[in-house]
Amino acid sequence: MALVDERTIHVAAGRGGDGVVRWRREKYKEFGGPAGGDGGKGGDVIVRGVRDISYLGKYQEGQQFRAEDGASGRGASQHGKNGKDLVIFVPVGSVLTHVESGRTYEIVREGEEVVVARGGRGGFGNEHFKSATNQAPKEATRGGVGERGTWHIELRLIADAGLVGLPNAGKTSLLNVLTNARRKVGAYAFTTLEPALGVHYDIVLADIPGLIEGAAQGKGLGHAFLRHIARTRVLVHCVSLEEEDPARAYRTVRREIAAYNPALAAKREILVLTKSDTVTPEAAAEAAARMRRVRAGEGPVLAVSILDDDSLKELSKALHAVLKEEDSSASMG
Ligand SMILES: Nc1nc2c(ncn2[C@@H]2O[C@H](COP(=O)(O)OP(=O)(O)OP(=O)(O)O)[C@@H](O)[C@H]2O)c(=O)[nH]1
Ligand SMILES: [Mg+2]
Numbered sequence: 001m002a003l004v005d006e007r008t009i010h011v012a013a014g015r016g017g018d019g020v021v022r023w024r025r026e027k028y029k030e031f032g033g034p035a036g037g038d039g040g041k042g043g044d045v046i047v048r049g050v051r052d053i054s055y056l057g058k059y060q061e062g063q064q065f066r067a068e069d070g071a072s073g074r075g076a077s078q079h080g081k082n083g084k085d086l087v088i089f090v091p092v093g094s095v096l097t098h099v100e101s102g103r104t105y106e107i108v109r110e111g112e113e114v115v116v117a118r119g120g121r122g123g124f125g126n127e128h129f130k131s132a133t134n135q136a137p138k139e140a141t142r143g144g145v146g147e148r149g150t151w152h153i154e155l156r157l158i159a160d161a162g163l164v165g166l167p168n169a170g171k172t173s174l175l176n177v178l179t180n181a182r183r184k185v186g187a188y189a190f191t192t193l194e195p196a197l198g199v200h201y202d203i204v205l206a207d208i209p210g211l212i213e214g215a216a217q218g219k220g221l222g223h224a225f226l227r228h229i230a231r232t233r234v235l236v237h238c239v240s241l242e243e244e245d246p247a248r249a250y251r252t253v254r255r256e257i258a259a260y261n262p263a264l265a266a267k268r269e270i271l272v273l274t275k276s277d278t279v280t281p282e283a284a285a286e287a288a289a290r291m292r293r294v295r296a297g298e299g300p301v302l303a304v305s306i307l308d309d310d311s312l313k314e315l316s317k318a319l320h321a322v323l324k325e326e327d328s329s330a331s332m333g
Contacts, residue, residue, distance in 0.1 A: 004056040006154050006155070007056045007153045008061060008152050008153070009059060009150070009153065010148070010149070011064075011088075011149055012064070012065070013045050014083030015119075016040070016144045017038075017040040017080035017143045018072045018140065018141075018142045018143050019038050019073050019128065020036040021034070021036045021140045022035045022126070023036075024076075033135060034137055035076055036073055036126035036128075037073030037076075037078040037125040037127065038073045038079050038125050039073050039080040039123040040070030040080035041070050041083065041119050041122050042070045042083045042119030042143065042144070043067030043068040043069075043119050044085045044118055044119045045065055045067045045086045045117040046087050046115050046116065047087075047090055047094075047113065047114045048088070048107075048111065048112070049089075049111060049112040050089045051110050051202070053155065053199060053204065054091075056094075067119060068086070069143075072143075077127055082119075088116075090107055091107075091155050092107055092109060093107070093155055093157055094153050094156075095107075095154045095156055096116065098116070098149055098150075099152055100149055116151055117147040118146070118147045119146050119147075121144040122143050122144075123143045123144075124140060125140050126139060126140050157197055157204045158204065159197060161204075161233065161236050161323070162205075162234075162235055162236065163205060163238060164253060165211070165238035165239060166210050166211065167188075167190050167209070167210030168187070168188065169239060169240045169249075170274035171192070172196075172207050173185050174272070175205055176198075178312065180199055181197070190220065192207060192208065193221070195207065195225055195229075201316075203323060206232060208225050208229060209221045211257070213252045215259075216260060226260045226264060230263075230264060234267060234326060235264075235269040236270050237250065237269050239253075239272070239273055239274065241273050241274065268299055268322055268325075269297065269299050271299065271301040272304050273301070273303040277308060278305075284303035300322070302314055
């Protein structure tokens, strides 16, 4: 099922409750003064960020959202109940545009809120109008109308993990089998010219063109497209087992990444030896062991084939685990 990354919705905040005209009844007294309470405030419509990129799919295009009205005031100076706020959850990364005014907001954190329609004020009861010169006001006001509006919600995904490697390493093939993406794959270099995103459960993967030796000097497609993965949290470094010297291929790409931006090179990395079906299981295991010795820093090393579901599950597990570690180290500062 394709990811829903856009919705237009209509929102209406609650109307304020009316103020009322009531009179106090007291024993032994004919007239006890005004006692009409104020109306309650209408509920607001609030948008709140959640960490679930599929959330927009729960809403219909053009869906109407309405918060509760405030209740009217009552006698004995009782305030009417406020209308309940209505909360609409949207994925973190959503950009909200108020269609009528063009005003925009971005939800960047979980729990972040924007009031997209304010509830109407409650009206005043007659008690409110009591003064030295008017002991028996007969007036009350009506509640205010709630705001209404049309909002466009657009999800701008930020990739969690970026696929890097030489041309032909199998990056796009992995994107296609792990996500809803349907990108072009080819048995030649530089099939991918534009970055693409795909969603694997709750993980956003970015696929970019291949890097070659000298990319920093403009060879191949250069390296400027690396900016598309500058904000990812994890690199998925793909090295084909069809390479004569996988360790060399690995180091070449590492050098180009470091030349582009040392901060990118410092990110956590999952090393994926791709096309494992083209070699014997023993050869794949041996290559993985060798790569563990030559690789930069720590992190999983996996042999994967798009034809081997178990290997894809291992990769999925590793991705989730590394991103989870990333999360907890980020929250510790
Ligand atoms: N046997 C086998 N072939 C694979 C596997 N993964 C990818 N390939 C093949 O490898 C070739 C390159 O795959 P792509 O996914 O286009 O590689 P890429 O890294 O995206 O290449 P560029 O976009 O050019 O950088 C294609 O012919 C794929 O069919 C695999 O697991 N096993
Ligand atoms: Mg590709």
